[in-house]
Amino acid sequence: MPANALPDALTATPLFAVGLTFTAYLLGNLVFKKLKQPTWLPAILIAALLLAAILAIIGLPYAAYRQDASWLTVLLGPATVALGMPLYQQMPHIRALWRPLTICLPIAASLAACYALAIAWLMGSSPQILASLAAKSVTAPIAIGITEQIGGSVALLLGALLVTGVATAAFVGLAARLLKIDDDRIIGFALGLNGHAIGTVRAFEISPAAGAFASLGMSLTGIFTALILPLAWRLIGVGG
Template sequence: MSADTSLLTLLTTTPLFAVGLTLTAYLIGNGVFQRLKRPSWLPAILIAALLLAGALALMGLPYATYHQGATWLTVLLGPATVALGMPLYQQLPRIVELWRPLAICLPIAATLAAFYSLAIAWLLGSSDTILASLAAKSVTAPIAIGITEQLGGTVALLMGALLITGVATIPCVSLTTRFLRIDDERLIGFALGLNGHAIGTVRAFEISPTAGAFASLGMSLTGIFTAMLLPLAWRLIGMGS
């Protein structure tokens, strides 16, 4: 065993290596994002993910080893999601004004978000495991991980689907709102959060606190709705058997 291999093995025995690598990739990604004048089609998290994947490939470090060290970072996703309740509370009067249309829109949009990806994957002949991994791709990660494990999917594949979905949502919502001439920040934020989970919510907060609050609402309600009904629907159609 070479000295470099021994050093890498020693470093990966502690979670600090994986955590430090993750944070370094994000800081560099955010710096590049700012330098490129914050393009909506290339968020910092995507740059960081590409840098991290490249670093793992160059070091020859298996993803399973990296994931084992960085697992505790995913634990922080739960408290971070709960913390989004503060902007919701601050925008509560505006949310109450729109509760009827939002209540009608949510189940339709959340159902479609799961259906179209499953339909495309099924038509392409994907396995049940892949279908289970894609079903919750529009749900925020802490909830999506639990749903995917319950359905029998792969968390690693889910995380890739979450990243792609969040990144694709931002330009799609931007183009759609321009085409339909929608300038209400509440509707734009809700669409970003409902379809783009945390990545869309970050983009919404860049637009305004109001858009961010409604994105938090859309992300939270989509997660709750999907967690309650998707496993049930999965069993009813016989996918969980």
């Protein structure tokens, strides 16, 4: 039997990749609940590790898996839009804080991109790696488009999104306790702004208000970054 016979058979139809993704997600949620839902090990990270292990065991290249499972990314857009419902429900609270949110957003969203780029640049990373990390705090449907536009690797971006989301979910709560911040709106906004969808999921576990403000932070960060980052990238001439 040829060495590539199994991967070729599995990629003959996209159903295997889709089924494998759903299976890993369900198993990740099961393990997450069995471990009593630790914030430092969210279900999506467990699912990603399981998925990576299975791909390595069966010898299926990531590129082939990603191609077969690519249509699942189409669902990210409607899922993001669906977060508009909790935003609508919390609209009176959002209106009451529009001034501090307007001031905070551009500063925080810019720092979210700049600190990762600064660290990577100091470590001697290539322009492609820099471009792959720039949108790491943006929700995936928008981040993928930004990364492709500025010349980054989507595969590296997805890894950066996962690490960023997990780290945000773990450390925002810790920082809030250290700083004695108990306002769910502030905590939720920080989770969504820095941790995109993973941070937003964590925010909904705290309270509906935290989830709504996380949705707001995630949405506004995506819009701001999509408008500013490609322009800034061309102006500073990274990679060109």
